[in-house]
Amino acid sequence: MILHPTVIANLLAVYISSGMVLYAVYYGVQIVRHWDIQSGHELQLVLERKTYLISTLLSYVFGLQLLSLFLFIFTADSLTPLFVGAMCAAGTLNVDAFGYPTLVLKIFNFILAGLWLVLNYADNQGYDYPLIKKKYLLLAFIAPFIILEAILESAYFLGMEADVITSCCGSLFSSERKTGIGSEIASMPALTMMWVFYGAMLCTLASGIFFYLKGLGGYLYAALSLLTFIVSLVSIVSFISLYIYELPTHHCPFCIIMEEYHYLGYLLYILLFGAVVSGIGVAALIPFRQVESLQFMLSGFLRKLAMTSVILYAAFTAFVTYEIVSSSLVIAYEVVY
Amino acid sequence: MIELVKVKKVFNAGNPSEFSALNSINLLIEENQVTVLKGPSGSGKTTLLSIVGCMSRPTAGRVKLQGREITSLPERFLTDIRRKTFGFIFQQPNLIKGISVLDNVMLPAYPLGEKRLHLKTKAMKGLAELNIANKAASKVEWLSGGEAQRASIVRALINDPHIIIADEPTAHLDTKLSYRFMEIIEKFKAEGKTVIITSHDPLVYESSMVDRVVKLRDGQIEGEQA
Numbered sequence: 001m002i003l004h005p006t007v008i009a010n011l012l013a014v015y016i017s018s019g020m021v022l023y024a025v026y027y028g029v030q031i032v033r034h035w036d037i038q039s040g041h042e043l044q045l046v047l048e049r050k051t052y053l054i055s056t057l058l059s060y061v062f063g064l065q066l067l068s069l070f071l072f073i074f075t076a077d078s079l080t081p082l083f084v085g086a087m088c089a090a091g092t093l094n095v096d097a098f099g100y101p102t103l104v105l106k107i108f109n110f111i112l113a114g115l116w117l118v119l120n121y122a123d124n125q126g127y128d129y130p131l132i133k134k135k136y137l138l139l140a141f142i143a144p145f146i147i148l149e150a151i152l153e154s155a156y157f158l159g160m161e162a163d164v165i166t167s168c169c170g171s172l173f174s175s176e177r178k179t180g181i182g183s184e185i186a187s188m189p190a191l192t193m194m195w196v197f198y199g200a201m202l203c204t205l206a207s208g209i210f211f212y213l214k215g216l217g218g219y220l221y222a223a224l225s226l227l228t229f230i231v232s233l234v235s236i237v238s239f240i241s242l243y244i245y246e247l248p249t250h251h252c253p254f255c256i257i258m259e260e261y262h263y264l265g266y267l268l269y270i271l272l273f274g275a276v277v278s279g280i281g282v283a284a285l286i287p288f289r290q291v292e293s294l295q296f297m298l299s300g301f302l303r304k305l306a307m308t309s310v311i312l313y314a315a316f317t318a319f320v321t322y323e324i325v326s327s328s329l330v331i332a333y334e335v336v337y
Numbered sequence: 338m339i340e341l342v343k344v345k346k347v348f349n350a351g352n353p354s355e356f357s358a359l360n361s362i363n364l365l366i367e368e369n370q371v372t373v374l375k376g377p378s379g380s381g382k383t384t385l386l387s388i389v390g391c392m393s394r395p396t397a398g399r400v401k402l403q404g405r406e407i408t409s410l411p412e413r414f415l416t417d418i419r420r421k422t423f424g425f426i427f428q429q430p431n432l433i434k435g436i437s438v439l440d441n442v443m444l445p446a447y448p449l450g451e452k453r454l455h456l457k458t459k460a461m462k463g464l465a466e467l468n469i470a471n472k473a474a475s476k477v478e479w480l481s482g483g484e485a486q487r488a489s490i491v492r493a494l495i496n497d498p499h500i501i502i503a504d505e506p507t508a509h510l511d512t513k514l515s516y517r518f519m520e521i522i523e524k525f526k527a528e529g530k531t532v533i534i535t536s537h538d539p540l541v542y543e544s545s546m547v548d549r550v551v552k553l554r555d556g557q558i559e560g561e562q563a
Contacts, residue, residue, distance in 0.1 A: 037409055040343055040399035048409055049394070127414045 114277030169252035225279025424493030
């Protein structure tokens with residue numbers, strides 16, 4: 001293990017999250033099994049009081065979960081000088097077998113945590129806890145992933161050895177290497193990906209605005225939102241990074257979080273992750289539009305969620321477009337370097 | 338109408354100091370009536386009143402207000418009901434020192450966002466009705482006991498509640514002021530308000546305007562006084 005402050009912070013965050021989630025799941029199971037709002041039984045009243053504590057606690061835990069993704073990336077980036085060959089977070093994540101799986105799981109958990117927060121917010125707006133069982137069932141689904149994340153992250157940080165020779169991002173995200181998902185994405189034709197990115201984004205924004213105005217097509221927007229999220233991540237590796245670095249061969253999705261690039265990556269990823277969570281959140285809440293206690297607020301909240309997602313995607317696209325337009329790099333014809 | 342179904346309140350549950358203040362109370366309080374909860378100290382009057390007024394939650398049982406179950410409501414909804422439905426008059430006036438009578442009276446209405454001018458007019462009208470309009474600008478420290486009590490009544494009415502809850506309101510008043518207080522209660526009744534009073538003062542529960550006296554002892558309803 002490397003005793004670096006950020007490593008300790010990461011491990012503390014993940015252990016606190018896991019502990020709190022386990023505590024919440026214990027009561028969540030009781031709520032799912034015994035909840036009966038019609039009953040005046042002592043247990044029901046205890047559960048009603050407990051749910052305040054649990055949902056408040058989980059709001060902070062999942063808030064921490066959202067932040068921990070960026071803390072994890074920041075940590076990977078800040079540990080770079082300790083590993084031979086590492087030039088950015090890409091190399092640090094590659095020092096053992098647990099780095100990238102942890103990152104993928106953290107992204108997955110980010111989305112799940114975001115969805116739980118959306119569900120919890122909606123539930124808190126109703127006077128009769130309309131989504132209480134649903135949100136604790138979702139918690140029971142999320143909990144194993146949070147625990148798995150804690151295990152993987154522990155294995156990653158605790159197994160870290162200094163002076164390990166690792167690969168640099170130029171190697172991991174190289175269009176010449178042709179093996180590994182990073183290189184495969186980097187090998188995608190940049191101009192084609194650019195068309196796909198702008199096409200997907202246009203459809204998503206149009207669908208989101210349509211939902212905001214008419215209240216129709218919520219599921220379509222959520223699906224497009226998820227699709228655009230994936231397309232955007234691929235696009236960052238495929239062509240957006242090229243314009244930011246102004247290098248036709250540098251596809252790294254991590255160097256953009258460095259000081260040399262004004263930490264632009266953090267901004268892009270925050271916009272992107274915020275957009276997908278609020279976008280998918282629309283689909284998560286649509287089935288509950290007919291719930292009596294949510295009828296008046298939910299359609300307004302869904303519209304706000306969709307608009308938030310649209311604004312975040314639009315901001316992401318605007319920043320990306322600005323980088324492309326202001327970049328010295330010109331990809332005039334299709335060449336795979 | 339307020340309905341209490343099997344309401345139970347236990348303090349310090351599970352501890353050696355566990356105390357059961359209310360034991361399975363079933364009670365129906367009709368609208369537009371003056372109901373007095375009578376009983377010795379420790380009988381559970383104030384606990385019952387605090388549960389009815391949404392200031393605390395029962396350990397078990399339910400409370401229904403106009404047919405709507407309110408004990409399960411999340412805190413933010415309960416706060417809203419508390420503000421708009423209930424007006425509280427306590428043993429002590431509980432006025433905030435250092436600010437004027439008018440400010441004290443208007444305070445409970447601030448969270449509702451009513452325009453200050455409109456609020457001030459309403460508060461001044463309330464103070465005038467209880468003959469203390471001339472004290473509006475005075476600091477509460479300068480008020481006599483009776484004036485402070487009346488100021489607290491105006492404060493309880495500022496959000497125009499349907500239900501007035503008074504906990505031992507005459508405990509610190511002399512006979513003359515107690516009679517004056519009961520006259521005010523009669524006025525509330527005439528206005529269609531529901532009044533619930535806890536008291537062991539005969540001047541209150543033997544008053545002609547009281548519709549019903551519920552006797553409490555050891556956390557249970559002992560019976561009703563005709």
